[in-house]
Amino acid sequence: MNWVGMWTLFYKELMRFLKVTIQTLLTPVITSLLYLVVFSHVLEGHVEVYPNVSYTAFLMPGLIMMTILQNAYANSSSSLIQSKMTGNLVFLLLAPISNIEFFIAFVTAAIVRGLMVGFGLYIASLFVVDLPTYSWLWIVLFALLGSAILGAMGVIAGIWADTYEKISAFQNFIIVPSTFLSGVFYSINSLSEFWQIVSKFNPFFYLIDGFRYGFFGISDVLPFKSLLVATIFLGLLSSGCLWLLSIGYKIRQ
C-alpha cells in the first residue's frame, strides 16, 4: 500500500473543500435550516408521525441525513469532474496510487464533509428543536454508511460524467429524488401499500430510517435490516466503482 500517497490524496480532497467552507459547509446547513423552518411552520401541530414526537423533531434527523448524503455525493463528484474538466486529474493518474487507494481517499474525504455538515446542522438544530437521542451508535453508524455510499456514488458519477451537465443530471435525476422520496418528510407507513413497496426498493430509505432510529428508538423497518441493506448497497457500489477504475473507464483510455 502507498499509505503516504493515499493520505496525501485524502488530505488534498479535505483541503479542497475546507478552502471554500462557505460554499461547502455553511450553505448546506443554512439551506437545510430553511427547509426546517418552512416545513415545521406549515406542518407542526397538524401532523404527528411518531407518538409523542413533534413533527419538527421527526423532520430533523431526516434533514440531517439528507444533507449528509447530498454533500458526501457533491464532494467526490465535483472534485472528480473538476479534475477531469481542467485536466489536472493527470497528476493523480501519473502517480503510483492504486485503485483502492484512490477510492478510499475520495470516499473518506466525502465522509468527512458529510459528517461535518451533518454535525453542523445537528448543533444548529438544537437551538430550534428539542431533539432526543436514543443511541449515538446507530446515529454514527448510519451517518458513516450513508456518507460512504454517497461518496462512492459521487466517485462513480465523477468517473462516468465528462461534462458538468451530466454530473448535474446525475444529481437532479437520481440523488435528489431518491433522498426526497426516502421518508425525510414522512413515514412510509403513511403511504399506500404500493408506494410503501416502492419505497422499500429505495436504499436511501433504509439510511434515513436507520438514522432516525438512533434519535427516537422507533423506525419503519428493523434497524438491523436497514443496516444490512445499507452495507450490501455500499459493498455493491464499491465493487462497481473499483471495477470502473480497474478498466480505466473514461479515465485511462
Next chain:
Amino acid sequence: MSTAIAISGVSKRFAEIQALDNISFDICQGEFFGLLGANGAGKSTLINIIAGLVRATTGSVKVLSYDVVKQYRQARQRLGVVPQELVYDPFFNVREVLQLQAGYFACGKANYRWIDELLELLDLTEKAKENLYALSGGMKRRVLIAQALVHKPDIVVLDEPTAGVDVELRKSLWQMTNQLHQQGMTIVLTTHYLEEAEALCDRIAILSHGKLKILDAKHQLLDRYPYRWLCLYFHQKFVVPDALQAKVVTQTEQQLTLKLHKQQDSIGEILEYFHQQGLILQDLQMKEPSLQDVFLELTQEAS
C-alpha cells in the same frame, strides 16, 4: 548502455483509428531522446502509454525493466511526465501543488528541501505562495516541470514542453533540460520545433501515421539526407545551362540556389562552368540539410 524504456510491439486502436502500429524500440539510460512526428502521428499516444495514461491494445512497455501495467508502482515512481497542456489545480498555490505531488509518490516532509531547490532552479521561489491561476503561461509551464521532477525520477518525458512559450523561456527550458541530462537523467522529448530536437537530442525517432518511420542517431539521420544547397551570387546576369535546370530551387537576376546531390553532383564542375562563361562570383554559400529537411522528406514520403 542499459535500457531506460523498452517498447515492444505496441499497437493502439481507437475505434476506427489505428493510432500506433507495432512500435518497437528501446531508449537507453542517460540518453536525450527525441520523438518527432506530424500532428496525429502517434507521439502523444505513445508517451501516454509509457506514462500509463493510455493502455496499449497490444504490446508492452517497460520503464527501467518494470512493466507499466503490471508493475505500475515501480514504473511510475521512476518516471516524471510533463504534460502538453497547461493543466493545474486552481485550489492550491505553487508550493502546495508540489508538496501534494510529492506526497502522491510517497515522498514525505524529507522531500521539502528538494522542493525548495526545485523552486530555486526554476525561478519560482517568489511565486511559491501564489495560486496557479494567477501565474503566466510560462510560469505555469515551469510548475509543470517541477511537478514532474518532484519525486526525483530517473526518466523525464517532456511532451512538447516549449509549445506556445516565448523565445526567452524556450531557451531557459533548453538550458534546464540540458542541465538535467548532464546530471545523468534520461530525457524523452516530443516537439514540433525541429531545431529544438536537433540542438538537444542524441537519437531521434520519427513517427508517421502510427508507424516508426526511422530511428537513428541525430548525425546519422542528417547524413542520410542526400542533398545540400548551393547558393551563388553573381555580379552580372547569367544563364543556367540545361543540365542544371532540374536542380534550380530559386533564381533571380543575380542569384541562384541549386539543390545538389551530395555524391552525384560536383560543386567544382558547376563553379568551373560559370567561370568559363566569364561570370564573376560575388558570394557563395553552402547549406547542409537540417532535421527539418529530413523530417519533411520522410513524412512526405509516408503520406
